[in-house]
Amino acid sequence: KRLVVLVSGSGTNLQALLDAIAGQGAERYGAEVVAVGADRGGIAGLRRAEGAGIPSFVCRVKDHPDRAAWDRALTEAVAAYEPDLVVSAGFMKILGKEFLARFGGRVVNTHPALLPSFPGAHGVRDALAYGVKVTGCTVHLVDDGVDTGPIIAQGVVEVVEEDSVEGEAALHERIKDVERTLLVEVVGRLARDGHRIEGRKVLIP
Ligand code: GRF
Numbered sequence: 664k665r666l667v668v669l670v671s672g673s674g675t676n677l678q679a680l681l682d683a684i685a686g687q688g689a690e691r692y693g694a695e696v697v698a699v700g701a702d703r704g705g706i707a708g709l710r711r712a713e714g715a716g717i718p719s720f721v722c723r724v725k726d727h728p729d730r731a732a733w734d735r736a737l738t739e740a741v742a743a744y745e746p747d748l749v750v751s752a753g754f755m756k757i758l759g760k761e762f763l764a765r766f767g768g769r770v771v772n773t774h775p776a777l778l779p780s781f782p783g784a785h786g787v788r789d790a791l792a793y794g795v796k797v798t799g800c801t802v803h804l805v806d807d808g809v810d811t812g813p814i815i816a817q818g819v820v821e822v823v824e825e826d827s828v829e830g831e832a833a834l835h836e837r838i839k840d841v842e843r844t845l846l847v848e849v850v851g852r853l854a855r856d857g858h859r860i861e862g863r864k865v866l867i868p
Pocket residue numbers: 670671672673674675676677708752753754773774775839842
């Protein structure tokens with residue numbers, strides 16, 4: 664299966680996928696990353712693609728007259744690689760109507776909180792500020808809401824005394840350790856076994 668991975672930052676989830684595919688071989692894993700897309704330039708995620716010899720592209724909102732034009736451009740840029748699955752791994756833009764019309768049901772997102780708690784761009788910080796005792800990460804299919812699509816898998820991470828809103832990065836790193844493993848496992852299963860959606864359930868045979 665062909666994967667296009669969308670990133671906005673360090674790309675460690677992308678790297679986990681690349682390492683799993685390199686380690687197991689694309690055949691056994693069931694997928695290969697055919698392209699990496701970003702909403703901004705100069706990020707480690709793009710350098711990771713380059714290091715792996717994978718084509719990449721940047722599609723910035725500010726390069727387009729409006730959001731709908733950006734949505735169309737991103738859809739076309741991804742479609743050019745004919746993906747079977749799109750993986751949003753730390754991609755910090757909401758995917759638009761045209762994108763979801765084209766790839767809906769085949770876009771996987773990973774979020775660093777236990778949805779439906781703490782959706783949005785600050786899930787780790789919001790969980791800490793709330794004072795939760797456990798948080799974690801969620802791998803889900805993208806629907807037309809923000810972090811509201813059907814959940815495929817979740818992983819739990821304990822919040823400890825030392826965790827604080829200021830020290831959010833430390834907790835986020837512990838979450839990312841779980842998240843990367845979960846994402847690699849889920850993407851591999853979807854690629855090898857396929858899936859179908861029944862209401863809020865994602866069924867993987
Ligand atoms: C991940 O925790 C993702 O869930 C969140 O931002 C982080 C991206 O990390 N949206 P990376 O770019 O994959 O290292």
